[in-house]
Amino acid sequence: MSSGYVELIRLPSARRLIYALSSATISYGMVQLTLLLVVHKATGSYPISGVAVGAFAVCAGLSAPPRGRLVDRKGAHPWLPVMSVLYTVALVALDIAASLTSVAWPLIALCGAVGAVMPPLFASARSVWPQAVPPDLVRRGYAVTSLLGDIGWVAGPALASALFLGPWWIAPLVSAVTCLIAATLSTPQRDPTRAAMRPEPMPRLRESRGLLALLLVGVAFGTGTGIVQVATPTIAGHTGHGSLGGPLLALFALGSVTGAVWFGSRDSEGSSFARFLQTSVILGVLIVPVCLTSSLPVLAVTLFVAGIAFGPATVSIFEALDHLAPRAGTEALTWMTTAEGCGAAGGASLAGYLVVHVGGWSAFTIASVLFVVPAGLAILMHAGTRRRRAALQN
Structure with missing residues (x-):
């Protein structure tokens, strides 16, 4: 440690x-x-x-x-x-x-x-x-x-x-x-060296494009997560190894713990929202091997490696909320968990059908797209906004 x-x-x-x-x-x-x-x-x-x-x-x-x-x-x-x-x-x-x-x-x-x-x-x-x-x-x-x-x-x-x-x-x-x-x-008890923060209402979504973008990407992120959580045990059961569903998800959680501990020990600079978007894209790329084959050994390794990106994504969400809603931390996280939860419910409902009627590859392909595309678009839009601001300043 x-x-x-x-x-x-x-x-x-x-x-x-x-x-x-x-x-x-x-x-x-x-x-x-x-x-x-x-x-x-x-x-x-x-x-x-x-x-x-x-x-x-x-x-x-x-x-x-x-x-x-x-x-x-x-x-x-x-x-x-x-x-x-x-x-x-x-x-x-x-x-x-x-x-x-x-x-x-x-x-x-x-x-x-x-x-x-x-x-x-x-x-x-x-x-x-x-x-x-x-x-x-x-x-x-x-x-x-x-x-x-x-x-x-x-x-x-x-x-x-x-x-x-x-x-x-x-x-x-x-x-x-x-x-x-x-x-x-x-x-x-609060750290006596830290001033107590006065609570303030959470910014209105129409007045905070960053917070709105975070919630919208969070819905897609939650949908992808819900697909992974349900598709994994469904694939295991569909291949006659239902008892492995829990251990496979535990590997994903172990990867997430590993990634979070490593990421938490680093001192990164730059936008926490951008880091969340980047780790979401990385997560989507890391689950691509399961889109090509649904073999359980490949699934096990992929889930652990993908989990390493999931942990930093979670930490980055926490940091982004501190920046976007600094004095409404509890309400802001409940909005984020609600957004992710709504997405996860839809993803969970879809995953079982896809695995049984189309194939395990289809569920993970959709999850990969959901992790990569919304976050990737947000990265491009954020970069375009920064370029326009720089041009105006010059």
Whole structure:
């Protein structure tokens, strides 16, 4: 580990933030599979369970920006604890309802309620880094945030699955408790050398072309990611190796962790938005081998290598939001995650059909195009704008 990361971990405010992010990623990493399995235990129907998870995702996505805005403008304390208590109540109510009835609609409604009150713990904790640590350690903090997110992506569902080997009602309680812990730890003491930032409304999209461009590219980026996440296990299952779906996605996450840690240890200059666009293009190029063949060994190597670009892309998004919406960090990230989430939902819906009816190569070809073309066009437009500005100045 580089000296920069050691220096970061030595700070009490950074350690507390890392603990908060760890708890949040465990809670949120396991919640969707937990909801799916709880509703299935009650109803015996995977289609109904899927609708319930869809209700959760829709309500979480629609309510995320308002919840982020509330935390930015009114403060993390007491709103994060209040939301986490409501989140816990909704999960406990779902637990109780699932033990009492197999009727679908109240279970679906409760899953929607879980999403609607889900506290923006990850977004809020991320926005605290510039205030919690010195400027030269902020990128390391963002890299740790990306790393923990990737670990939660893999470990959360695995933990949920393991807990369902015992009494089924335990998993929702674990998700609730880890959320409460994260909310308690998500407001660390600020670095006394850093001035506290006064919250401001997020810039209007029509007044911030950079933020609008970031969100639009984020939709394409999320769509490509959703395709990769669903196409990978679908290819494994379609070739008779369904058990390899999880390990293959874990390789992608491992690559992302590797890339984020390496990128976080570097001191780069220039536009963070441009770095995001560049890493998106690189990611799209790196998955091209799977467009040519869907063999599992090629897929495994490609996913790990492509993940190395995915991690820096995530860190660059965090840095770009600091520049484009410096005093509305929580709301800005919730808008970005909503944009990526909408894209991911569309990509996930498309990926399975493409793999089964066209071929695995088609899904990854579309993902590659989505990573490369929108970001590439944005790079060209940004370069053209810079040339015009330079010409006007001369």
